Amino acid sequence: MELGSIMEFLNNKSILVIGATGFLAKIFVEKILRVQPKVKKLYLLLRAVDTKSAEERLHNEVIGMALFDVLREQHGASLYSFVYEKVTPVPGDISCVDLGIRDSLLKDQLWNEIDTVINCAATTNFDERYDVALGINTLGPLHLLNFVKKCNNVKVLVHLSTAYVCGEDAGLIQEKPFRLGKAKKGTEMIDVDIEKKLVDEKLRKLHSEHAEESAVTSYMKDYGTERARMFGWPNTYVFTKAMGEMLLVHYSRDTVPLVIIRPTMVTSTYQEPFPGWIEGVRTIDGVAVGYAKGKLKHFPFNPQLIVDVIPADMVINALIVAMLEYANRSTTSEIIYHVGSSLRNPFKFSNLNELLFRYFTQNPLIDKEGKPIKVGEVTAFSSMASFRIYMAIRYSLPLKVFQYLAIITGLFQKPYKDKYTALDRNLKRGMRLAELYEPYVFFKGIFDDTNSEKLQIAARETCSEADAFNFDPTSVNWEAYMMDVHFPGLVKHVLK
DSSP, X not given: OOOOOHHHHHTTOEEEEESTXXXXXXXXXXXXXXXOTTOOEEEEEEEOSSHHHHHHHIIIIIITSGGGHHHHHHHGGGHHHHHHHHEEEEEEOTTSGGGGOOOHHXXXXXXXXXXXXXXXXXOOOTTOOHHHHIIIIIHXXXXXXXXXXXXXXXXXXXXXXXXXXXXXXXXXXXXOOOOTTOOSSSSOOOOHHHXXXXXXXXXXXXXXXXXXXXXXXXXXXXXXXXXXXXXXXXXHHHHHHHHHHHHHHXXXXXXXXXXXXXXXXXXXXXXXXXXXXXXXXXXXHHHHHHHHTTOOSEEEOOTTSBOOEEEHHHHXXXXXXXXXXXXTOSOOOOEEEXXXXXXXXXXXXXXXXXXXXHHHHHXXXXXXXXXXXOOOOOEEESSHHHHHHHHIIIIIHHHHHHHHHHXXXXXXXXXXXXXXHHHHHHHHHHHHHHHHHHHHHTOOEEXXXXXXXXXXXXXXXXXXXXGGGOOOGGGOOHHHHIIIIIHHHHHHHTOO
C-alpha cells in the first residue's frame, strides 16, 4: 500500500464538504486550510435558503469559531480574503434532491470541478424526530450519492458514520458493511421507502388532527425509537445512520469509490489545531457535564467495561489519509475504517469515573453564588434494573408521598405544587438521560480496527508527513489527555 505525499494529493484539489457547520467538518476545513493553503477550492454545503444566508453561517458558525484562531494568527488581517478565495459557501440541504442546490450554474460548476466529496452531515441526537433523522441520516446519503454520480471527476466519496451503527452487538465487531434491508432482529426486512411512507402518513394524520408542533415532535421522537427497536437498534440515531450506510454501499457499487469512516465516541482535539477544542456536549460528555455541575450522584454503568473514545483531530487525520489511499486505488469497492481505541488502547469506565472525581475535586466549577460546586464519587449501578429500583425507592416514592400529603392537607398549591413539578421534571429528565445512555454504558463490543491499523502502517512507511496526520490510539495517554486536555477543554468551551 503506497500512499505518497498527502500535501501533493491535497494540492489543487476541489473538495465538496457536506454538513460543514458540524463539529468534525469544521476541524476538517480548518486542517486543510492550515496545512495545504494551495488547495484549489473547498465548497461547503450549508443549510440555507440563499447565498447571503450561507455566507452568514460560514462567517458565524465556521470561520468565526475559536477553532480558527491558529489560522487567524497565521494570516492576520488577510484571513478573510484568504478564506473567501479558497472557500465557497453553497446554500442547500442534503435531505433534498440535488442537495437542495437551486442555482443551476453552481450545480454545473460542482459537477465539473469537484474531485473529492466528504459527507459529515448528520443529526446526532439519540432521540431525534424520526422524520428529521430519516431525511438527514438515511435519505441524505442517497441524495448525495445521486449527486456524485453526475460529477465528472470525483475520485472518492468519504462518508462519516459512527461505529455504533452496530447497535448493541457484543464481542469483536468487524469493519464490514451492512446488507441492504438486513435487520438486527426479527425476519422482517427494512424497506426505506416503506419507512418514509409510514412517516409521511403519521405526519399527515397528526396535522389533520391539528396537533400542536410540540405534540408532533414528541410523537415523532417516540415513533423513531419504536421503529429502531423493532429492527434491533437502540435508538433513532444509529438506526437511521445504519440505513444510510446500507443505501450508500448498495447503490455505489461499481460506480463511486466509497470510504466509510466509523469513529467511536468523539472527544476534544488531542493536538491540532490546539489541544482541547470541543463544541457542544458530545456522547459521554453529557455524563461529565452533569457530574461537574454536581447533579450526577448515581448512574448506571459497569466500571469494568470499556468506554471507547477517540480525539476529534485523530478522526479527521484518519479521514484524510483514507481519502488519499483510496483515491489512488483502481477498484471502486467500498472500504470501512473503525477509528477508536477499545482494541489497542482500552480506557475503562472506572478510569473515567476516577479521573472525573479527581479533576473536578481539584478544579471545581463555581455556582451562581460564587461558591465551588462539590462533587463526590458516583455510585455505579451494574444494571438498569437495579438503577430503576433505587430511583423508585430513593426519589419516586418520596415524591409521590409528598404529593399525596400536600393534597390531603390542602397544601398542593403554590409554592408546593411548583416544587413538586420541578422535582418530578428533574427526575424524569435524569431517567431519560440514563435510558438514552444505556446502550453505551453497558456496551460489550470491541471494535476491530484492522483496516485502520494497516492504513497507519502504510502512512508511517510510505508518507513523509505521517506524523502530522497521526491517528494511532496507542499514542494517547488517557490520564494525561483527560486531566490536561479534555476536561479543561470541556470547561473552557462548553461549561464557560
